[in-house]
Amino acid sequence: MRKPVSMTMDARLFDELQAHLFPGDHDEHGAVIAAGIVETERGTRLLAREAFLAKDGVEYVPGTRGYRALTARFVAERSGHCENEKLCYLSVHCHGGTDRVGFSGDDFASHERGYPALLDITRGGPVGALVFAENAVAGDLWTPRGRFQLDHLTVVGSVVKRLYPSPLSELVPSRAMYERQSRLFGDLGQAILGRLKVGIIGLGGGGSLINEWLAHLGVGHIIAIDFDRVDITNLPRIVGATRWDACSLLSERQSEFLRRIGKRFANYKVKVAKRVAKRVNPRIRYDAVVGDILDLETAALLKDADFIFLASDSIQSRLVFNALVHQYLVPGVQVGAKVPADEKTKTITNVFTATRPVMPSPGYGCLECNDLIPPSKLREEALAVNERRRQRYTDDPEIAEPSVIALNVLSAGQAVSDFMLMFTGLFEPGLELRYQLNFVRERQICKVEPTIKLNCPDCSNSANSRRARGDRGRLPCRE
Amino acid sequence: MTVTPEVKQGVEEVRASFPGHVVEVVDEAQGGAYVVIRDLPIGGKYIPSTTWLGFLIPFQYPRADVYPHFVDASIVRVDNKGHGGGISGRMDWQNRSALQISRKSNHWDAASDTAALKAVKVLEWFIAQ
Numbered sequence: 001m002r003k004p005v006s007m008t009m010d011a012r013l014f015d016e017l018q019a020h021l022f023p024g025d026h027d028e029h030g031a032v033i034a035a036g037i038v039e040t041e042r043g044t045r046l047l048a049r050e051a052f053l054a055k056d057g058v059e060y061v062p063g064t065r066g067y068r069a070l071t072a073r074f075v076a077e078r079s080g081h082c083e084n085e086k087l088c089y090l091s092v093h094c095h096g097g098t099d100r101v102g103f104s105g106d107d108f109a110s111h112e113r114g115y116p117a118l119l120d121i122t123r124g125g126p127v128g129a130l131v132f133a134e135n136a137v138a139g140d141l142w143t144p145r146g147r148f149q150l151d152h153l154t155v156v157g158s159v160v161k162r163l164y165p166s167p168l169s170e171l172v173p174s175r176a177m178y179e180r181q182s183r184l185f186g187d188l189g190q191a192i193l194g195r196l197k198v199g200i201i202g203l204g205g206g207g208s209l210i211n212e213w214l215a216h217l218g219v220g221h222i223i224a225i226d227f228d229r230v231d232i233t234n235l236p237r238i239v240g241a242t243r244w245d246a247c248s249l250l251s252e253r254q255s256e257f258l259r260r261i262g263k264r265f266a267n268y269k270v271k272v273a274k275r276v277a278k279r280v281n282p283r284i285r286y287d288a289v290v291g292d293i294l295d296l297e298t299a300a301l302l303k304d305a306d307f308i309f310l311a312s313d314s315i316q317s318r319l320v321f322n323a324l325v326h327q328y329l330v331p332g333v334q335v336g337a338k339v340p341a342d343e344k345t346k347t348i349t350n351v352f353t354a355t356r357p358v359m360p361s362p363g364y365g366c367l368e369c370n371d372l373i374p375p376s377k378l379r380e381e382a383l384a385v386n387e388r389r390r391q392r393y394t395d396d397p398e399i400a401e402p403s404v405i406a407l408n409v410l411s412a413g414q415a416v417s418d419f420m421l422m423f424t425g426l427f428e429p430g431l432e433l434r435y436q437l438n439f440v441r442e443r444q445i446c447k448v449e450p451t452i453k454l455n456c457p458d459c460s461n462s463a464n465s466r467r468a469r470g471d472r473g474r475l476p477c478r479e
Numbered sequence: 480m481t482v483t484p485e486v487k488q489g490v491e492e493v494r495a496s497f498p499g500h501v502v503e504v505v506d507e508a509q510g511g512a513y514v515v516i517r518d519l520p521i522g523g524k525y526i527p528s529t530t531w532l533g534f535l536i537p538f539q540y541p542r543a544d545v546y547p548h549f550v551d552a553s554i555v556r557v558d559n560k561g562h563g564g565g566i567s568g569r570m571d572w573q574n575r576s577a578l579q580i581s582r583k584s585n586h587w588d589a590a591s592d593t594a595a596l597k598a599v600k601v602l603e604w605f606i607a608q
Contacts (some may be wrong), residue, residue, distance in 0.1 A: 316539065319542060373542070375542060375543050375544035375584065375587035376546070376584070376585075378537065379544045379546060382509065382535075382537035382538060382543060455590050457542070457589050474483075474484065476539050476542055478509045478538060479481060479483070479510060
């Protein structure tokens with residue numbers, strides 16, 4: 001396993017576990033977490049999928065060697081479940097205290113007695129144990145290649161927070177340029193933004209705004225994904241794009257041949273975005289990826305992101321985004337603007353912008369649950385343009401939707417603000433991040449109550465769902 | 480591009496649902512599969528009374544719907560009426576002259592709908608026209 005080893009857990013599961021471990025009786029309680037796993041250059045993350053709370057006195061009983069222990073039957077059933085589901089088995093208990101926690105000698109002795117056999121039973125695990133205090137966690141993780149300590153736990157909710165075995169002491173003051181904004185979220189908030197890796201899918205109108213604002217906020221690492229080049233019609237929307245990027249000397253000519261040459265030599269949107277971000281913050285780490293999120297190699301670049309912005313129009317990219325969020329427990333947001341027209345009168349109707357936060361919790365209501373990934377559209381987009389024409393599923397794919405920067409700003413601005421408040425801990429506690437639609441002609445902002453599909457293949461814990469499976473699941477991509 | 484495990488399973492379910500029929504499978508560039516089921520009986524309303532049934536299982540199956548379906552373009556109705564709504568053609572599909580049957584599933588459910596089930600339903604619908 002690559003170090004550091006961490007765990008990610010959604011806030012609802014964390015709250016459920018905390019309520020079980022710390023009901024106010026100051027006693028010890030136990031549970032088991034079944035988790036997926038993902039390994040990248042940033043380390044190894046365990047992805048908490050389910051918690052099995054042990055009933056006191058029945059499944060968590062006085063131990064023969066230690067104070068309390070999970071019963072053999074409880075361990076056998078849960079480890080069997082983990083083996084069948086290819087998940088990692090992690091036993092959990094609590095100690096007293098608040099900000100510091102560690103295993104006792106008895107704890108370590110029981111790990112040494114039990115975990116070698118459990119590793120065999122679960123076919124390589126990893127297996128291990130977590131011990132919680134109210135605001136701290138430590139972990140002892142066993143793999144066939146050795147033993148590892150848990151570095152930290154990330155809890156993903158409307159506030160993203162980290163728990164460590166003991167408080168971190170080092171705090172570097174913010175750079176002078178961030179003095180004004182760090183008055184809002186402090187040096188710690190600025191430091192948190194500086195260590196984030198953020199993905200942006202689609203660097204058109206909305207994505208280019210997000211890109212520039214993230215650079216201004218001081219985000220440390222951006223990974224921008226888009227296969228498209230700058231077109232002359234993008235110039236009113238893409239931040240920082242120039243006529244030179246669009247090869248306008250050629251692409252504005254009458255000659256079809258010269259226009260084609262111009263399009264071929266136009267700059268990639270991600271290259272423009274990188275230039276913009278670097279101009280704002282020369283220290284930023286920036287990966288400008290000319291690629292398609294539908295390709296596994298490209299999508300996999302985001303599995304260890306801290307947050308993903310989806311600013312692309314296609315339904316296929318929504319499918320992959322929704323899968324990344326839930327399979328790897330990476331929160332994200334989808335942004336877009338819609339300018340519907342009445343087919344008969346050809347007049348514009350309800351113009352709206354959408355900001356849809358997608359949180360990796362079951363029962364939160366994801367893009368799939370809310371019918372925003374229609375199977376028929378996926379089918380149509382899977383066809384080549386000429387096939388689509390032949391099968392008459394589009395009138396003319398060359399005719400693009402209306403798109404205006406002022407509308408992009410509304411959805412992108414809300415999304416970046418949500419992102420900033422999540423990671424700097426400034427949202428009101430317990431806030432539910434609902435989809436937000438802004439009907440601009442009526443100046444009306446609506447929050448959408450989510451629909452929840454109990455057997456959702458992305459966000460539920462049903463047997464076939466990908467939630468928190470990490471590298472042991474498969475993304476819906478081209479391989 | 481290799482066929483995805485889900486598409487592979489979809490193809491196996493088609494084979495299992497049409498025993499005794501030749502099922503031709505050609506890999507699609509993105510990981511899907513073009514499937515043709517040969518010699519399917521379509522009842523007394525049509526001449527000829529058998530056809531092949533073809534469709535693409537797209538690479539994002541089962542999240543993506545399976546449609547349209549295609550049948551032999553030479554099929555005509557015995558009563559000499561034209562084919563009704565939902566059937567169009569002729570067109571070229573996978574180097575075959577074909578009629579297109581458009582039966583989009585408005586409530587496609589990735590957990591329960593399959594390419595095999597859809598093929599059976601489309602065939603039943605075509606026979607009932």
